[in-house]
Amino acid sequence: MIIFMWSGPRNLSTALMRSFENRNDTIVHDEPFYAYYLFKTQLNHPMKNEIIKNYPFTQNEIIKKITKNPKNKIYYQKHMTHHIIKNTKLTWIKKGYNCFLIRHPSKVINSYIQKNTLRNINDIGFKKQFEIFKKIKKNNSKFTVINADDILINPIISMKKLCKKLNINFSKKMINWPKGKRDTDGIWSKVWYKNVIQSSTFNKFKSEKINVPKRYSKIYDESLKYYEAMNKYSL
Secondary structure, three states: OEEEEEEOOOHHHHHHHHHHHOOOEEEEOOOOHHHHHHHHOOOOOOHHHHHHOOOOHHHHHHHHOOOOOOOOOOEEEEEEEOOOOOOOOHHHHHHHEEEEEEEEEHHHHHHHHHHHOOHHHHHHOOOHHHHHHHHHHHHOOOOOEEEEHHHHHHHHHHHHHHHHHHOOOOOOEEEEEEEEOOOOOOOOHHHOOOHHHHOEEOOOOOOOOOOOOOOHHHHHHHHHHHHHHHHEEEE
């Protein structure tokens, strides 16, 4: 089966990819549309030219690869919603099971601005994630929403629920994995994956009140609207 896991940046997406990759029956794909996104937008991301040089950046080539169902394997794909830009085809999402990994926008924004310049809501993916979510619902396709905080609060229960929705067996290997880099990590891992490379399980949940800087209040308010609409369906 093919799993499309949709999330924005500064979520639990890479740790969740580690969790699935540690299963014996799963192969993973790290951000298939990243090179495409950089090629089309020409945004000045770290390693931009190297990423474009090393990965497919045309839609047709990417779509052909991510919709090919491997035999006897789960094909788990970590997709960043902000990589899906105007005129990006989305008919292919019917060929897999779509999951939506969400995280409260206050946490996403405060994490994002530590390393990035937050220009608008598109940078953190909530709007596009909700558009894809609505598209799946409109098509009456099966979907799952999972909240990153729920995973951190109780990884075993959350992963068991997720596996049940996906109709796959839960594996204890999803809770702990070996530290270190992976060949399956994008080459951008040297910039963004420092913490997860050192991890061997999900982080402990921290209950904390986060205040979003006022200059991001408009982005926060709109993101919160999309987050709350999707969170109603979370496991």
